Amino acid sequence: xxxxxxxxxxxxxxxxxxxxxxxxxxxxxxxxxxxxxxxxxxxxxxxxxxxxxxxxxxxxxxxxxxxxxxxxxxxxxxxxxxxxxxxxxxxxxxxxxxxxxxxxxxxxxxxxxxxxxxxxxxxxxxxxxxxxxxxxxxxxxxxxxxxxxxxxxxxxxxxxxxxxxxxxxxxxxxxxxxxxxxxxxxxxxxxxxxxxxxxxxxxxxxxxxxxxxxxxxxxxxxxxxxxxxxxxxxxxxxxxxxxxxxxxxxxxxxxxxxxxxxxxxxxxxxxxxxxxxxxxxxxxxxxx
Amino acid sequence: xxxxxxxxxxxxxxxxxxxxxxxxxxxxxxxxxxxxxxxxxxxxxxxxxxxxxxxxxxxxxxxxxxxxxxxxxxxxxxxxxxxxxxxxxxxxxxxxxxxxxxxxxxxxxxxxxxxxxxxxxxxxxxxxxxxxxxxxxxxxxxxxxxxxxxxxxxxxxxxxxxxxxxxxxxxxxxxxxxxxxxxxxxxxxxxxxxxxxxxxxxxxxxxxxxxxxxxxxxxxxxxxxxxxxxxxxxxxxxxxxxxxxxxxxxxxxxxxxxxxxxxxxxxxx
Numbered sequence: 144x145x146x147x148x149x150x151x152x153x154x155x156x157x158x159x160x161x162x163x164x165x166x167x168x169x170x171x172x173x174x175x176x177x178x179x180x181x182x183x184x185x186x187x188x189x190x191x192x193x194x195x196x197x198x199x200x201x202x203x204x205x206x207x208x209x210x211x212x213x214x215x216x217x218x219x220x221x222x223x224x225x226x227x228x229x230x231x232x233x234x235x236x237x238x239x240x241x242x243x244x245x246x247x248x249x250x251x252x253x254x255x256x257x258x259x260x261x262x263x264x265x266x267x268x269x270x271x272x273x274x275x276x277x278x279x280x281x282x283x284x285x286x287x288x289x290x291x292x293x294x295x296x297x298x299x300x301x302x303x304x305x306x307x308x309x310x311x312x313x314x315x316x317x318x319x320x321x322x323x324x325x326x327x328x329x330x331x332x333x334x335x336x337x338x339x340x341x342x343x344x345x346x347x348x349x350x351x352x353x354x355x356x357x358x359x360x361x362x363x364x365x366x367x368x369x370x371x372x373x374x375x376x377x378x379x380x381x382x383x384x385x386x387x388x389x390x391x392x393x394x395x396x397x398x399x400x401x402x403x404x405x406x407x408x409x410x411x412x413x414x415x416x417x418x419x420x421x422x423x424x425x426x427x428x429x430x431x
Numbered sequence: 432x433x434x435x436x437x438x439x440x441x442x443x444x445x446x447x448x449x450x451x452x453x454x455x456x457x458x459x460x461x462x463x464x465x466x467x468x469x470x471x472x473x474x475x476x477x478x479x480x481x482x483x484x485x486x487x488x489x490x491x492x493x494x495x496x497x498x499x500x501x502x503x504x505x506x507x508x509x510x511x512x513x514x515x516x517x518x519x520x521x522x523x524x525x526x527x528x529x530x531x532x533x534x535x536x537x538x539x540x541x542x543x544x545x546x547x548x549x550x551x552x553x554x555x556x557x558x559x560x561x562x563x564x565x566x567x568x569x570x571x572x573x574x575x576x577x578x579x580x581x582x583x584x585x586x587x588x589x590x591x592x593x594x595x596x597x598x599x600x601x602x603x604x605x606x607x608x609x610x611x612x613x614x615x616x617x618x619x620x621x622x623x624x625x626x627x628x629x630x631x632x633x634x635x636x637x638x639x640x641x642x643x644x645x646x647x648x649x650x651x652x653x654x655x656x657x658x659x660x661x662x663x664x665x666x667x668x669x670x671x672x673x674x675x676x677x678x679x680x681x682x683x684x685x686x687x688x689x690x691x692x693x694x695x696x697x698x699x700x
Contacts, residue, residue: 290643
């Protein structure tokens, strides 16, 4: 059953990546200015050279041929070259991915820890003033654009991972709080408490296992939020990661580079969603 | 209606009213430059001072608020209509159609929202007129923001498929498109309304993010994004606190939307 679920996720991920890649390639191919080449305007080039340049561009006209060539190259580790940075895309991604992964991982760990602590306190103590305070604080963070939080982190010399944590925290907290409050209100928890079970035992034996799969699903979705937050944080804090690279590629309309980053980010997001679902399924089957 | 919700409604109406009166409150317009007074602090003439090229910050805030508050609902309308068509129709038809529509929806949802926005924005020409940049930005938000709403509408529409009134309508000989538009779609109205209102603050925040990253509304047209971009060079808050006026107004408007929508979100879920 678990093996079948993993295979299903793997097939879905591969299909989404292939479809997403085709969609990106189509959009890149149809984007205004794709055919334009500054070299064609160079007055030093002869008519024959210009014609050769046009013919080489014409070979990329078919979207499917363009995409198949890309997939073939990708399977051999060749992701093409960035127009704006004049470097192989593979090298750029290899150089910048570790920083983004570190930022996102630290940001997620921080936001998950704080969100869990806040949600547990809120669901466990049920003090309305505390609940209202945490709702107001997280609600305010939800109303501030991610890019402004990134700017404020520059202003106050706050690390980029903390900025990512502040962007992810309110989204995760709201869902986790609701899930834990719901789990605490179940009849068997009331019975367990009435029978004199300690609060910690109730929490770790009854509440957390009950909500674990949904808590994990929210954690999986938060990976996508954190990756999105990496763009403004890296771009505005001057951190040379994949988010900054995506922003630079967008500003320079470096479409092939952007296409590769899009596929990479989609892959990471899908793996996070699938991982959360598979682990959640394992926890559910253990309960049964 | 709680006190907070009433206050939020009043705040929203006030902000909308004042921004609509921008032509009377700031007749000089958002692009007029007072070249002798660049980077001026607040004065009686310029309530929020001037920016680095001498434009009145208060006028730009009013006009920028008007642009964001007019076009975010327009983008929300586009996305809601698209969600109704894709999600509503997929749920109504069911089977392979629903699976196909939801696969496309999942494809869009698998990419972080900001990544999707900057990727699609980069595919369009960046060097366009300010008016075109406003339209491109909000049209793009509307065309891409339908996916999560489509999921909700697909589920709601699918739950209606076996309902008694649809069986009766089918028995009366109503079929196909007419059945969808006359009987299914009107029953999706509460969810559509909820999705429409929920999308507005999301699009306002998205435009602000794009604007700060230089991929939103082009100068000299003001928007909350381009106004917030001013915070980029700030050294300390106490130095020029009036520069935070646009952020405070944005937070006030989005918070008011959240408060007004708190019961609609439950309805949409």
